[in-house]
Amino acid sequence: MPSPSAYPQLAGRLFEIAQEGRVFPDSKTFVDCVPVEEPGSIRERFTAEYEGEDGELDDVVDGDLDLAGFVHENFTLPEDPVTAADPSTTSMEWYIDGLWPHLIRDPIDRREGETVIPLPNRSVIPGGRFRESYYWDSYFVAEGLAVAGRVDVVEDIVENFASLIDRFGFIPNGNRLYYTTRSNPPCFHLLLDLLSDERGPGIARQYLPHLEREYEFWMDGADGLERGEAYRRVVGLEEGVLNRYWDDQPRPRPESYREDVELAERVDREPESIYRDVRAACESGWDFSSRWFDGEGIETIHATDRVPVDLNALLYGTERSIARWYDDEDPETAAEYREAAEARRAAIDRYCWDPEREFYFDHSRSRGDRTDSWTLAGVVPLFSGAASQEQADAVAETLEERFLRPGGLVTSLRYSGEQWDAPNGWAPLQWMAIVGLRRYDHSELAQEIAGRWLDLNREVFERTGRMLEKYDVTGGRGEGGGGEYPLQFGFGWTNGVALALPRLFY
Incomplete structure (x- = not known):
């Protein structure tokens, strides 16, 4: 498969100018476009028409630069096939x-x-x-x-x-x-x-x-990792190795190029550092959330500094699953994976469980302690089975007291303007919380959350004819917001969870 650099809508002078020039309101549109002919020919035409001998854009010799016209002439735009229904x-x-x-x-x-x-x-x-x-x-x-x-x-x-x-x-x-x-x-x-x-x-x-x-x-580099060291997605801590989110490319995201470049220009850090942290947050799926911030906004993002509780809980589940699949054919290997899972569980307890606040938090490597961000990442140890019954009981009480809203569970307790924070709720987090609560015999609370979430889904659908990417669970009209792009419709995981939740209870 060709390198991304071979695609004019992913790299090169045309790409940079098109993204910085806002040919499309959404940066992702251009990278999803399809060239109408061989990509190299488009590059050559752009160079011939718009670049001078020094490689700079030359709109004096060749006339005013009609970049939008060039893009629309040489690329087929992607389509959005999903439409609203008549409820x-x-x-x-x-x-x-x-x-x-x-x-x-x-x-x-x-x-x-x-x-x-x-x-x-x-x-x-x-x-x-x-x-x-x-x-x-x-x-x-x-x-x-x-x-x-x-x-x-x-x-x-x-x-x-x-x-x-x-x-x-x-x-x-x-x-x-x-x-x-x-x-x-x-x-x-x-x-x-x-x-x-x-x-x-x-x-x-x-x-x-x-x-x-x-x-x-995920475990690449774990062997021989010293205490205090980190390599790609593994982090050496005093009591074992845990994982973090990472990205192997410290450059602006092609699908959000303009946003990343503008962010780097506002921040007094090496651009490669900010790009890496932005991309690591994207690997988490929580792009973006105050859980990754050291201050008030995305300018303070330090996602690679975090040891995320949700990632490590899911890797605990991975280790347990591998062990289970090996039980019959290779008990020795199964035992090794179970040992790894138990070591991870102990490390999650050590670094992510807060016995005073009785909830799970991400661990900050720079602080050497848990963060102050209350988020639904704390339900994933219940979902994966990494919590004790006592921990699950405490999490259930916290969810009911702090996170439960009229439309379900709010993603975090902070209003940051980012989409993975208040007032938004997301289907995958509702699912993991509900399944996790039922796993530890908190079925009544699980059913209450499920009912509120499904009622919100239905109320918004009956008013708009749409299933949403995210919802405002705190009241009002229910449409979620915030983040880099407008609210999206469709929507895959919302649909999946809406169908799957009732089967948990009936």
């Missing part, structure tokens, strides 16, 4: 069922000049500006697909992810070339568990080598 003629559930044909994509072959990564089987996109499949989104989508009787699509998703692991050594954030330097919260083991429940353990066990290879990606 007077259909229910929320029927609308979701009717959306699957719009969100499920056929196998993707390599097409000249397109930034989409080929996939051998069907995939599911979230919708809106998200025109490709995403790693952790796909797990929550799959839970809904299983309820809808579309386990065949779940099998396709798993096979696609195995193919990506074969090619890249991990599952990229999304199936675009510009996402291949980072992953997403590790949910592959959850997909295998779901598939095993639906089809039997034999079909999922064949992907054990892929699950182990993904685990090796």
Whole structure:
């Protein structure tokens, strides 16, 4: 597969000028465009028409630069296929069922000049500006697909992810070339568990080598890591090794190039440092949240400084799943993974559990202590089974007292203007909280959260005819907001969780 630098909509002078010149309001639009002919020819035409001998833009010799016209002439724009429904003629559930044909994509072959990564089987996109499949989104989508009787699509998703692991050594954030330097919260083991429940353990066990290879990606550099050191996604602490989010490319994100460059210009730090922290937060899926900030805004982002409780809880689940799959054929290897899981659980307790506040927090390496950010990342140890009963009881009480709102659970207790903070609620976090609470016998609270969330989904749908990416759970009209881009519709994981939640209780 060609390097991203070979694509004029990902790198080079045309790319930089188009993004900085705001040809499209959303920076992601240009990187998703498809060249109408061979990319090299477009580069040559741009150079011939708009650059002088010194390589600088020359709009004196060649006339005023009509950059938007050049882009529209040489690229096909991406489409948003998802439309609103008439809620007077259909229910929320029927609308979701009717959306699957719009969100499920056929196998993707390599097409000249397109930034989409080929996939051998069907995939599911979230919708809106998200025109490709995403790693952790796909797990929550799959839970809904299983309820809808579309386990065949779940099998396709798993096979696609195995193919990506074969090619890249991990599952990229999304199936675009510009996402291949980072992953997403590790949910592959959850997909295998779901598939095993639906089809039997034999079909999922064949992907054990892929699950182990993904685990090796997250643990790269752990052997021999000294206390206080960090390498890529591993962090050496006094009482063991834990993980952090990371990205291997310290440059502006192509899909948010203008935003990143402008951010770096406002911050008194090395640009490479700010770019790395921004990208690491994107690997977390929480792009962006005050949990990554040392101060009042994104200018203070230090995501690589954090040891995130949610990431380590999911890797605990990965270790437990691998051990379980090895039980029958290799008990010795199974025991090694269980030992690793228990060591991680002890380290999560040491660095992320706060016995005084009785809740889980991210650990700050620079501070040498837990952060002050109350967020729903603290429910993931319950979801993965890493919490004790006493810890789960305390978390349940905190959720009810601090996080519960009329529309479900609020993402954090801070109003920062970022989308992964108050007043927003997100389907994946509702799901993990509800499943985690039920796991520790807090079913009444779990059902209350689920009911409030589904009631909000339905109320907004019946008023707008749409399923939303995120919701304002604190009251009012319910539409979420904040962040880098406008509210999106579709929406993959919201649909999946809306279908899957009722099955937990009935």
